[in-house]
Amino acid sequence: MNMIVCIKQVLDPEAPLSSFKIDPATNTMVPVTSVPFVISPFDEQAVEAALKIKDAKGGKITVISLGVNLLRDVVKKPLSLGADELILLEDPAFIGGDSWSTAYALAAAIKKVGQFDLIFCGRQAADSDSGQVGACIAEILGIPQVSVAKKVEAIDGKVKVDKVTTDGYEVVEVPTPALITVSNELGEVRFATFKGTMASKKKEPIIWKPADIGAEPAKIGAAGRRIKTRKLFQPVRDSKCEIIGGETDEDKAANLAKKLVEVKLI
Amino acid sequence: MADNKGVMIFVEVIDGKLTNIAQELLGAGRKLANDLSEELSALIVGSGVANIAPEAIAYGADKIYVVDAPLLKDYRTDAYVAVVEKVVKQVNPRILLLGQTTIGRDLAPRAACRLITGAILDCIALDIDTATKQLLITKPVYGGNARAVYSMETLPQVATVRAKAMTALVPDSSRKGQVVIVDAGLDPAAIKTNVLQKVVAETTGIKLEDASVVVTGGRGIGGPEGFKQLEELAKVLKGAVGATRPPCDAGWAPDTIQIGLTGKIVSPYVYIAVAVSGASQHMAGCSGSKNIIAINRDAEAAIFKEARFGVVGDWKKIIPAFEAKVKELQSK
Ligand SMILES: Cc1cc2nc3c(=O)[nH]c(=O)nc-3n(C[C@H](O)[C@H](O)[C@H](O)COP(=O)(O)OP(=O)(O)OC[C@H]3O[C@@H](n4cnc5c(N)ncnc54)[C@H](O)[C@@H]3O)c2cc1C
Ligand SMILES: Nc1ncnc2c1ncn2[C@@H]1O[C@H](COP(=O)(O)O)[C@@H](O)[C@H]1O
Numbered sequence: 001m002n003m004i005v006c007i008k009q010v011l012d013p014e015a016p017l018s019s020f021k022i023d024p025a026t027n028t029m030v031p032v033t034s035v036p037f038v039i040s041p042f043d044e045q046a047v048e049a050a051l052k053i054k055d056a057k058g059g060k061i062t063v064i065s066l067g068v069n070l071l072r073d074v075v076k077k078p079l080s081l082g083a084d085e086l087i088l089l090e091d092p093a094f095i096g097g098d099s100w101s102t103a104y105a106l107a108a109a110i111k112k113v114g115q116f117d118l119i120f121c122g123r124q125a126a127d128s129d130s131g132q133v134g135a136c137i138a139e140i141l142g143i144p145q146v147s148v149a150k151k152v153e154a155i156d157g158k159v160k161v162d163k164v165t166t167d168g169y170e171v172v173e174v175p176t177p178a179l180i181t182v183s184n185e186l187g188e189v190r191f192a193t194f195k196g197t198m199a200s201k202k203k204e205p206i207i208w209k210p211a212d213i214g215a216e217p218a219k220i221g222a223a224g225r226r227i228k229t230r231k232l233f234q235p236v237r238d239s240k241c242e243i244i245g246g247e248t249d250e251d252k253a254a255n256l257a258k259k260l261v262e263v264k265l266i
Numbered sequence: 267m268a269d270n271k272g273v274m275i276f277v278e279v280i281d282g283k284l285t286n287i288a289q290e291l292l293g294a295g296r297k298l299a300n301d302l303s304e305e306l307s308a309l310i311v312g313s314g315v316a317n318i319a320p321e322a323i324a325y326g327a328d329k330i331y332v333v334d335a336p337l338l339k340d341y342r343t344d345a346y347v348a349v350v351e352k353v354v355k356q357v358n359p360r361i362l363l364l365g366q367t368t369i370g371r372d373l374a375p376r377a378a379c380r381l382i383t384g385a386i387l388d389c390i391a392l393d394i395d396t397a398t399k400q401l402l403i404t405k406p407v408y409g410g411n412a413r414a415v416y417s418m419e420t421l422p423q424v425a426t427v428r429a430k431a432m433t434a435l436v437p438d439s440s441r442k443g444q445v446v447i448v449d450a451g452l453d454p455a456a457i458k459t460n461v462l463q464k465v466v467a468e469t470t471g472i473k474l475e476d477a478s479v480v481v482t483g484g485r486g487i488g489g490p491e492g493f494k495q496l497e498e499l500a501k502v503l504k505g506a507v508g509a510t511r512p513p514c515d516a517g518w519a520p521d522t523i524q525i526g527l528t529g530k531i532v533s534p535y536v537y538i539a540v541a542v543s544g545a546s547q548h549m550a551g552c553s554g555s556k557n558i559i560a561i562n563r564d565a566e567a568a569i570f571k572e573a574r575f576g577v578v579g580d581w582k583k584i585i586p587a588f589e590a591k592v593k594e595l596q597s598k
Contacts, residue, residue, distance in 0.1 A: 013408070013409050013547070014545065014547075016568075017411060017546060017568060020408065020411045020412070022412060027414075029408065029412070098384065099375065099384075099385075100379065100384060103379075123528070124528070126409060127407070127408055128407060129388065129405075129406065129407050129408070129409065129527065130386075130387065131371055131375070131387050131388070132374075132375035132378075132385060132387060134375075135372065135375035135376040135379065136375055136376075136379045138376065139375075139376050139379040139380055140379070144343065144344060144458050144459055145343055145372070145376065146343075146459075147371065147372045148368070148371070148372075150521075160462070163368075164368075164521065165368045165464075166367065166368055166522070166530070167466050167467055167469075167522055168464070168465045168466040168467040168522060169465050170461055170463065170464050170465070171461070171462040171463040171464075171465070172459060172460065172461055172462065173459070173460045173462055174458055174459050174460070175458050183528065184511065184515060184528070185514075185515075185521050187515075188515075226383065226384035226418050226419070226420050227384045227386065227416050227417075227418050228416065228417050228418065228419075229414055229415070229416055230402065230415040230416065230417055231414065231415040232407070232412055232413070232414050232415075233412065233413055234411065234412050234413075235412075235413055237571055237572060239570070239571040239572070240574075241560070241570045241571070241572075241573045241574065241575065241576045242574065242575050242576070243565075243570075243575075243576045243577070243578060244575055244576065244577050248583070249577075249579035249580055249583035249584050249587070250583055250584075250587040252577045252578075252579055252584060253577065253579075253583070253584040253585070253586075253587035253588035253591060254587060254588070254591040256559070256575065256577050256584075256588055257588050257591035257592045257595060258591070258595070259575060260536075260559070260575070260592075261592075261595050265535070265536050265557055265559075266479070266503055266536065266592060
């Protein structure tokens with residue numbers, strides 16, 4: 001089983017709102033040094049989905065990440081968990097893209113890797129919340145996709161996926177090669193062992209530049225964008241919360257009930 | 267360059283009925299079509315769905331394209347993308363809108379990619395830039411901490427719209443429209459996706475999306491027993507129970523009641539958030555609620571910034587006392 005997992009490095013999406021700033025002149029987010037970089041959470045689950053299949057069936061996991069200033073401690077994490085290889089598309093020409101130009105570069109890299117049965121992506125990146133790169137890679141490669149998976153099982157030449165739906169889930173089967181996007185319903189992800197971490201320190205990533213993957217310069221990064229950002233802004237929150245007081249928690253509770261009845265909310 | 271005109275809505279049908287999101291999309295599409303002085307069409311895809319056409323017309327569509335074939339009974343990416351590609355190439359709409367649903371989030375990016383255009387998913391506002399006739403698409407990004415306004419030059423401009431972000435029109439059954447039947451033209455051999463099973467979580471009581479009172483528990487609830495208590499309170503208030511992501515991940519509550527960016531979107535009259543910190547990814551699913559009430563022992567919790575009423579304290583003491591008092595007041 002040859003597997004590929006696409007991971008994106010993002011600023012910790014659960015950092016407090018107070019550390020979130022936007023530069024209105026450039027329509028970009030201003031990174032705050034107190035907020036760490038992490039692997040986008042759904043991508044960690046994508047790695048876990050691949051590791052589970054490797055546990056069951058064996059195989060090789062190649063991890064690909066596109067960006068600049070990719071922190072080795074961050075992007076090497078899958079290696080410490082059991083992934084075999086790390087490819088970085090690390091070049092200024094690759095960044096500033098939209099879902100389409102990012103998918104174009106990732107698909108070109110996947111073609112260069114050559115052999116693959118399954119590709120895993122996160123259901124959406126925690127910064128852009130775009131949720132499209134997986135489907136675009138699948139379209140470019142002409143392979144089936146199943147999105148928002150909570151369980152993935154590989155059975156000779158096919159993959160059986162529990163796909164999360166609004167009111168439950170669906171069991172969907174597609175032939176391999178296929179692309180699966182993974183959601184948090186997959187469950188907890190494993191932790192690195194000391195041995196794994198040490199081993200990953202010794203492993204160096206492979207770096208590919210646009211020319212290495214035969215990418216047309218006009219189709220990657222900011223140059224390849226189909227989507228233009230007109231504006232990025234923070235919504236204003238009007239906070240006028242009335243705190244209901246009382247001697248004890250029980251008093252506060254009773255006062256809340258009275259208040260809600262008084263203003264006809266219940 | 268094709269002469270793209272008009273707004274097309276991909277309409278979803280469940281159990282022979284137009285979905286709420288489809289009604290909302292038709293309402294939004296009608297407005298955009300009026301702004302452009304162009305036509306609003308609806309694309310209905312499925313098996314045995316042709317009879318939905320009059321309803322879609324009543325909700326605002328001028329023209330309905332129906333692709334009805336047994337092969338289209340279940341949503342399957344390969345089959346549906348082929349159908350959307352075929353109809354869009356035939357009709358050449360300027361704008362194509364879908365719902366941000368299980369189907370829309372899977373279909374929109376793939377169809378857009380095939381049609382060599384762009385898409386924006388999960389948007390909350392749509393406007394026409396009168397100078398360029400381009401669609402301005404507002405979408406929450408960074409987990410709801412920011413909003414982006416996007417546009418694209420490629421056509422059709424594809425977007426999926428979040429539930430409850432748009433308003434449906436009052437249906438008018440006297441509206442007239444045209445129905446066009448389009449042959450699916452599918453090659454069964456080219457459809458590689460198989461839906462083996464559909465599992466629907468059973469729900470008792472009021473549906474979360476429709477409830478006018480929602481009681482939501484967060485990580486601070488601490489276990490499944492706490493959710494039983496919230497269930498009781500919800501019953502007293504004739505509401506439904508929701509959860510943030512951690513209780514669902516931990517198995518204290520079913521995944522299907524997760525509210526937020528990647529869960530359900532609710533906008534009840536009263537939203538009671540119990541031991542919920544108010545992370546942006548959660549608020550993305552409930553900030554449309556008319557009245558948010560927060561119960562949290564941390565006076566600094568972000569949820570108080572969005573609440574109308576708040577109680578600072580331990581939910582374990584507050585919830586039973588609150589429920590008792592509500593019952594007492596109800597019986598008066
Ligand atoms: C890409 C992405 C998507 C996400 N999607 C979603 C989503 O759809 N929905 C969602 O909910 N989350 C989502 N999250 C997670 C989100 O960022 C938060 O981690 C989550 O909402 C926090 O849940 P919480 O408020 O229950 O827990 P916490 O943030 O841990 O807050 C628990 C709160 O309980 C209070 N508390 C504890 N004990 C008590 C007590 N005894 N009495 C009173 N108060 C108490 C604490 O003071 C605290 O404020 C997503 C995250 C990412 C990165
Ligand atoms: N820069 C990137 N490098 C590697 N994978 C990416 C990158 N951007 C997006 N992806 C993958 O595509 C998924 C969806 O991203 P998006 O469409 O941007 O929300 C992510 O969860 C990743 O698996």
